[in-house]
Amino acid sequence: MDSDSGSTCSRSVSPDLVVDDSPRSFFSNKMFQQYCQENRADSEAGQGRTERCSGGGKTKTRSELNNNEVQDLRLKVNSRERKRMHDLNQAMDSLREVMPYAHGPSVRKLSKISTLLLARNYILMLSSSLDEMKKLVGDVYGGSAAAQSRTTAPHLPLHPLAQSLHSLVANTPSALQHHSPSPATALHSPPSASFLSFHAPVQGLLKDPLHLASSYRHFPGMPCPCSLCQPLPTTTSTLHSLAMTK
DNA sequence: TAGGCCATCTGGTCCT
DNA sequence: AGGACCAGATGGCCTA
Numbered sequence: 001m002d003s004d005s006g007s008t009c010s011r012s013v014s015p016d017l018v019v020d021d022s023p024r025s026f027f028s029n030k031m032f033q034q035y036c037q038e039n040r041a042d043s044e045a046g047q048g049r050t051e052r053c054s055g056g057g058k059t060k061t062r063s064e065l066n067n068n069e070v071q072d073l074r075l076k077v078n079s080r081e082r083k084r085m086h087d088l089n090q091a092m093d094s095l096r097e098v099m100p101y102a103h104g105p106s107v108r109k110l111s112k113i114s115t116l117l118l119a120r121n122y123i124l125m126l127s128s129s130l131d132e133m134k135k136l137v138g139d140v141y142g143g144s145a146a147a148q149s150r151t152t153a154p155h156l157p158l159h160p161l162a163q164s165l166h167s168l169v170a171n172t173p174s175a176l177q178h179h180s181p182s183p184a185t186a187l188h189s190p191p192s193a194s195f196l197s198f199h200a201p202v203q204g205l206l207k208d209p210l211h212l213a214s215s216y217r218h219f220p221g222m223p224c225p226c227s228l229c230q231p232l233p234t235t236t237s238t239l240h241s242l243a244m245t246k
Numbered sequence: 247t248a249g250g251c252c253a254t255c256t257g258g259t260c261c262t
Numbered sequence: 263a264g265g266a267c268c269a270g271a272t273g274g275c276c277t278a
Contacts, residue, residue, distance in 0.1 A: 077255090077256080078256080080265075082254070082255090084267080089253095111250085
């Protein structure tokens with residue numbers, strides 16, 4: 001139900017119950033009742049603020065609502081808000097699922113901010129790859145030969161195409177999977193820091209936006225030999241500058 | 247123990 | 263009128 005109900009997280013989450021007396025709940029039902037009693041004096045003082053009563057069609061001031069009505073209303077609103085946040089977390093989970101990131105019971109879940117930043121960079125990377133692919137296809141099927149090759153079985157110059165594809169594929173999520181940690185090291189081995197940051201200027205917004213430096217085995221200043229950590233094509237950098245200068 | 251992350255509650259505002 | 267959305271506050275859990 002909740003995004004944090006994952007097996008790696010011990011955080012318990014209260015269900016969509018109206019009554020929540022768990023210690024985790026900031027405002028348990030008992031607390032709420034106490035709160036209502038404590039604030040009855042204030043309410044009865046009448047501050048002119050109106051509350052909505054779910055029962056009747058008529059608007060009552062807070063002072064006109066009895067304790068139970070205030071409580072029911074508050075619980076109802078709380079429940080809605082809880083459901084809304086659960087839906088939001090579900091959407092966040094579904095986003096995590098399609099991210100180039102190792103999934104598994106022993107893999108620590110990406111935080112929300114990390115998920116969003118990674119998603120952004122992922123989209124930029126895919127856009128860049130798509131641009132290059134288009135360019136490549138344009139080169140291969142250039143000019144009038146393109147029309148002809150569309151109608152007949154094309155004899156593609158596979159060698160250069162394969163080379164280019166290889167370099168592109170090296171930057172695709174599937175290639176990123178080799179960064180996916182083995183279960184044994186998963187907790188300390190998230191995706192490449194350079195991929196997560198992806199030359200993103202937004203990195204400057206946070207001291208350590210993804211908290212990789214402190215938590216994971218990616219050493220700043222130590223060049224990673226893999227293709228994923230190599231500088232991205234200039235088109236990508238251009239994309240970034242365009243994206244961030246708007 | 248401090249800091250990060252999170253769930254939940256709450257009141258205000260906006261929209262339908 | 264009722265619900266969605268938002269941001270602030272609060273406290274629990276986890277990790278370095």
